[in-house]
Amino acid sequence: MNFKKSIFFSLVAVLMLAAFMYPQLSDEQKEAVLLQTLVKGMERYHYSPQDIDDNFSEKIYDLYLDGIDGGKRFLTAKEVAQLEKYRHDIDDQINDSKFTFFNLTQELMDKALVRAQGYYKDILATPFDFSTGESVELDGEKRAYASDEKELWQYWQKYLKYETLDRYAEAIDKREKGEEDFAGKTNEELEAKARADVMTMFDRWFDRLIKLDREDRMSQYLNAFTSVFDPHTSYYKPIDKENFDIRFSGKLEGIGARLLTEGDYTKVTEIVVGGPAWKGKELEANDIITKVAQEGEAPVDIKGMVIDDVVSQIRGSKDTKVILTVKKVDGSEKEITITRDIVILDESFAKSLIIDGQAPGEKIGYISLPSFYADFQDRDGRHCADDVEKELSKLKNAGVDGIILDLRNNGGGSLRDVVKMSGFFIERGPIVQVKSRDYEPEVLMDVDPQVQYDGPLVVMVNNFSASASEILAAALQDYGRAVIVGSNSTFGKGTVQRFIDLDRTLRGFENVKPLGQVKLTTQKFYRIDGGSTQLRGVTPDIILPDSYAYIETGEKEEEYAMPWTEIAAVDYEQKVLSMSHLEQIEARSKARVAKNEVFGKIQANAARLQKLRDLTDYPLNLQDYQSLEAARTADADRFKNLFDEVIIPSARNLEVDLPTFAADESKKARNEDFLKGVSKDLYIYEVLSIMHDIIELERIAIED
Structure with missing residues (x-):
């Protein structure tokens, strides 16, 4: 059944009237107001509104069922069959402000939790036999729901046996190593202790599960609804929004x-x-x-x-x-x-170093930018574009021959700053296109003709470079202004979100507030060549081996991620410096990487990680389990300490920055840690060679 706007607004009117006439609303009446206000917000603001129809209903059904029992540990196939009849009916319930499906899931889950609680208490009361040839599949996606309660009990018996075996094998290992707390303990004592630890863990887990109130569970249900739109759209009940805001406070205390x-x-x-x-x-x-x-x-x-x-x-x-x-x-x-310590936020700020290049007398500037930060609350607050401009000026004054801009693990941030920063390297022109739902794309321009840096430039990225990082890398790649170096692709998040306070969309009716907030996707980014950064990310010009190369990461792995799309390109050009000779530069890098022993180990490790990622079926025999763990440990040991060797001893601070560290011991310590990390970074080491190739080939081209 398709969602009809006229029906929706009439339902909202009825709900508003009910809220006005009956100050003491039931939970379901309040939830109906919340649901319809949320639906209205999605329809009005989301970049890609959806028809609330049978197809939408299927998606909610699958997401919500996976959310409440993705491990298939609680519900039986017979119970799931009771829910299955609502697979194509949830849309009608949304339109009618009913919660029949949700209420049934709560009823079944309440009974299932009590049943499973009885299972683990009964099973853990008796010692396990670890001499059998059983195994257990831990990935719920690879198992069917238990056909009945007997089969479910059998799974719980294996599942608890695995949890106990994991602790028991570890205890035996510690006893053999002579650790004081385990020395002299018999196998029976160690097994009993392992079971007791598992019992404690499950007692705590079930205590929390049983204490979840209707508001918590409704929040999970509503997030199944929002997640069908895209993975970055989420409902936040009031307390969740408060916790989210903690991330943006000026100081963090913890780890x-x-x-x-x-x-x-x-x-x-x-x-x-x-x-x-x-x-x-x-x-x-x-x-x-x-x-x-x-x-x-x-x-x-x-x-x-x-x-x-x-x-x-x-x-x-x-x-x-x-x-x-x-x-x-x-x-x-x-x-x-x-x-634990106070997290000093200045470590997130841009900072630079000087590094000797691969040729005598060659000096390379290095700028680390962990995020595209901006303080919009303070007129005098720091902005990353301003800070990078200062670092560029210092490096130019120091006479560097090239600059490396490191955006690895930079998850993005301020759009204004990334546009301004990209403009530092070109005369003027378009940087990114931003499109809202019902409007033509807006082209965000660098309008400043000044070029803050006109020399050779390399931008470093990896799988976790996202959003604003992808905008800058894409723009400079399209202009041919920089060589982009990194893992096989950036993250692929080409969307922008904003928070909508649901209370603000509903006038009056204080008896149903606070309703919470929804973070939803309102725009998409597009490169100046017309392609989206969404889903595909940015493919570097030069790809270096990465431990996660064979493990799918990024936006493309998210459920219901928005698709890659394309719009018209805009005209662009730059006459500062074109990163030509890319084929030669890439060929030289590949040759070096092929000969580098550590890069070879990184490639081998990537293959190992891919294989281990698929291992979800575990033996429940002690000897088999110990053999598996020993083999995995020995395999992992081959790849330890890959980045312990100092390979860039020349990394150093600029002279102008030294007084800052001399005056502050804590800053001095953090700076030393930063220098140490750079000095052991194999990827920066290879980029120094890439930079040398750029400088050399450009010089030859000029001479010719």
């Missing part, structure tokens, strides 16, 4: 990592530059945190823990320590101790 919930697990999405985790160089994006311990205390298993509770475990006062147990992308497990 300096951003997290999200992925199924039952907590995943690291970003390491905050300059924070304690960043300094430690052990915690990485895509790590899964499984346990959290305070110094001197037993670790807490956080599997299934809601994100707010995880954050409260990890945050803490300055100078205290937290120990994280993490599972790496390759499947290995590691304990990481991090001393």
